[in-house]
Amino acid sequence: MERTCLAIILAAGDSTRMKSSKSKVLHAVANRPMIAHVVDAVAKSDTSSVALVVGRDADDVAKAAQVGSVKIETYLQKERLGTGHAVLAARDAIARGYDDIIVTYGDVPLQTEGPLKAARQGLADGSDVVVIGFHTDKPTGYGRLLVKDGELIAIREEREATDAERAVNWCNSGLMAINGRKALDLLSRIGNANAKGEYYLTDLVEIARSVGGRVTAVDAPEIEMTGCNNRAELAMIERLWQERRRDEMMISGVTMIAPETVFLSYDTAIAQDALIEPNVVFGPGATIDSGAIIHAFSHIEGAHVSAGAIVGPFARLRPGADLAKGSKVGNFCEVKNGTIGEGAKVNHLTYIGDAKVGAGANIGAGTITCNYDGVNKHETLIGANTFIGSSSSLVAPVSIGDNAYVAAGSVITADVPADALALGRARQELKPGRASVLRARALAIKAAKKANA
Template identity: 60%
Template sequence: MTSRSCLTVILAAGEGTRMKSELPKVLHMIAGLPIVAHVAKAVTGAGGSDIALVVGKGAEKVEAAVRAIAPNVTVHEQTERLGTAHAVLAARDAIARGYDDVLVVFGDTPLIETAALAQARAKLADGADVVVMGFRPAGPNGYGRLIEKDGRLMAIREEKDASAEEKQIGLCNGGLMALRGKSALSLLDRITNNNANGEYYLTDVVEIANAGGQSVVAIEISPDNVIGINTRAELAEAEAIWQNRMRRDMMMAGVTMHAPETVFFSHDTLVESDAILEPNIVFGPGVTVARGAVIHAFCYFEGAKIGANANVGPFARLRPGADLAEKSKVGNFVEVKNAVVGIGAKVNHLTYIGDATIGAAANIGAGAITCNYDGYNKHLTEIGANVFVGSNTSLVAPVKIGDNAYVASGSVITANVPADALAFGRARQEIKEGRAIELRARYAAAKLAKKAD
């Protein structure tokens, strides 16, 4: 299969008016990745690294989304909407370059799987000239039926034209197709618009190829593969299917999930085996979780690395640049941003750590924060190994705390603290005997005066 060249034509020119959005339909997100980029990932996985992208509205943004996945992209504008075959022929120049295989897919079918596309290519390698990808919906009403005889696909019959017997066929047209490259253009050029709508239909390729004695076959793929997105409701349904696939893949790879239906992944989330995910966790883009890490409930992560056997949450937020080393701990109501938490270090609760490094085995007390922003620029806080930072401490960056230093609770630290030193940064406590009585009387009188007004 790898020795065969392949071009994938992605049809992404639809305006998507039913999405009720200024954003092109194929740029709406599933698992943090544009719909059309999901398609590009699937086709590149099947060896279709060369892509002919047929675009309309928002062409530049659609192109950028696909190029982020597959750099070998040519862009072809579809200026008129005259049917699926007309859309494919917008990429005539790319098809004419000469490929062994040509795949035709839709930019709004994000659940297409690499395995389904590879199956179609395998049929081409076995000698088929046209491969139609079919599926069996729960209810076939409204779909074109695939008419087969002796293992050969004879026709795609639209339901309105189907006989009573043909309507009993459960295998339906999914719209996705694979063509032998050397005959693709000759087949496409023979499609006419001699129909009620005056459009050029890609499905006519089947009967044209049969009439020419070429090999036409159908393969059956999962119905999920052909789900198209036309509305926000369908977008949410596709997201749910994608998440369920990912959850199953994670668990089959050795990840424990207590309530998988409450855990949401991004398209690039990586979780190693023996990690444990408790309920209600959301992974944004760019998160990796190493072996044996425990993620407690109600956490949100984005752009973060979680080391082996680390312990995170509950109610923790890791922002981009958070890097938690092996056996580190980030506890409840802790936010970490652009910071390294060293091996075995603990940030247990109610703390903000931003633009910082924390050394191995350091302990950061409740309510401690790094004051990293001066209103114009971010500054670094460096906390050494085995440092103890007491509760409700403010570390005003740029500042460095040396190894084995101790920072007293309630301190505001504005200067570097040497290794093994003890730092206090707070006012000395004073006691004013009886002053509470005086204050209460003063405050009560002020309250009465305010009411009198």
């Protein structure tokens, strides 16, 4: 029979060290709130229910935690009296009777499902409490995990540790799993006879052992257990997340010429054999298909780039941009809510917004789809194999038929039928010798200003 599991996520801290107008768990890593990363990891550990313990910005934190189909209930911790007190804020959820209880933190966004599953397996194998630890070369400041004969006998805080215990480099992450059938009894035994008068979750180790329970520990990568308390640590976590995700992508077949300059979002999807040049930024919702090339200094968000398509350099794809197979959006071009058909080319200095560009079309340099009238957006339709001359303005709503030509410098305000040539510009006039007169006049004005200076 599958074991039931409740994850308790502690996210009620005041975030004072973050020096922010919002809870620290709302700060983003890879364009996603920290708390959402944690819920995602919990969901992947086969956890069916989440009890979210909140305090500051409770409604916003609860909203940010909504990930997928995970069932989340919020519990308000009105007083901050320690981690043990925080867990018991979810007493009603615990009382329903789960096989496993996981306790984790909303400010540890690099955690993955692996250690959580390992802790749950420890419970399945007979432990009553399983602590998740990590090995580090810099254990100073962390509680040490003291293990004897395969069992965890204590978590020793550094200020209380002997020299020998301080030499231990297996440290407490704060995350743990608890036998759900015994959880309320064990948690209710935590006291506050300490200098701060708080209830510490770590006391469960000795409490469980004192009543004959088995306590063990499992290991997690140090990086995954990194917590966030201030902006410097937030930047470090962002760096670690980016490095981990880039490595995963490159191992899966994505080429990154200078990976340290590429920035991904939590949901960026890049297929095998895509090429990403230096200094590319992916906002949320970007999908890059196999064989696509993203040239340097491009920004892509909410966009899809099909196989063999080329983007940039210095291009921007905004939400709704969809590039078909073999199409190109070149340097200093922007596409927003626009589809670029198969083989179509938008090569230079162009804005395509709220538009559909047909297959094989060629959009000349400096072309603009004038999609906004000051109040509403309007659509431009550009047919297959059309040629739009440089510096043309297509004033929406407007349609350019298949195989049509638009002369350079035109302002198009009416529909152009298929196979037609459209010219929308003033007729050129020539005035021989007039340039010399204008130049002489300008020079005289300049000389007069200089004389009067």
